[in-house]
Amino acid sequence: MPVIELLFPNRCLECTKVISGGAAICQNCFDQLHFTHHRYGQSNELTEKCRLLFPVEEAFALMHFEKESASQKIVHQLKYGGREKLGALMAQWISASIEFGNNPPDLLTTVPLHPRKQRQRGYNQLHVFGDELSRLWQIPCDHALIKRNIYKKAQALKGREQRNVNEELFSVTKPLQHRHVLLIDDVFTTGNTMSAVAWQILKSGNNKVSVLVMAMD
Ligand SMILES: [Zn+2]
Structure with a gap:
């Protein structure tokens, strides 16, 4: 065992048991994760939530997000x-459980x-995740396709700011036509962010949008 692992052993995020270097959680805690088992091409509770907000092709979440849980x-x-x-690890979990049927995305973002x-944070928590999915699926991932224009959260905006927020929160930075974009985020809660981005993609050309999240509420 390398000295660094003896000094700072890798521990399970959930139960703090010592585990091998590349892992995030121990097998016991992994077995207790609440995976959704969503299938690409089959309607599920996330597809239904998205459809209330914007036209979506496919939507899937890896896990259910539970307070105080390992997820x-x-x-x-x-x-x-x-x-x-951890993004790469979750990408590997997802790619092992998802098979694209006859409606695969051709661009990840x-x-x-x-x-x-x-x-401030030093990184975007979705980049390693998206890059690993791109590598595993052999589908290009463009992190610069969408730009966030407003620093504040949508909920923090007032009055006139808030009325226009879905118009102005995000923009598409380059020409985008006839693409099927798989839009990636960490947690789906209200869907407001997803919806704001999806509408920008849909409005910018004759595009289709699918959704992938690590976890849903
Ligand atoms: Zn554990």
Whole structure:
């Protein structure tokens, strides 16, 4: 065992048991993760939630997001704990469970952070995740396709700001026509962010949108 692992052994995010280097959680905690088992090409609760907000081709989530659970800890460590590589691990879990049928996406993209937020955090928690999916699926991933224009959260805006927010929150940065874009985010809660991005993609040309998230509420 390398000295560094003796000094700082890798521990399970959930139960803190010592585990091997590349892993995030122990087998016991992994077995307790609440995977959705969504199938691409089959309607599910996420497809239905999305359809209330925008026309969506396919939608799937890897896990159910439960408070105080291992799924929450994984996403939290990925976003705020600097553990960007957890994204690659989740990408591997997803790619093992998803098979594209006859309606595959031809472009992956990630929901962007505002540049100021990304500088503060040091990274966008979706980039390693998206890049690993791109590598596994052999589908290009463009992190720069969408730009976030407003720093504040939509909920924090007032009055006239809020009325126009879905128009102005995001924009598409380059010509986009006849593409099937798989839009990637971490957690689906209200769907407001997804919807704002999806409408920009749909409006910019004759495009289709599918959705992939790590976890859904
Ligand atoms: Zn554990």
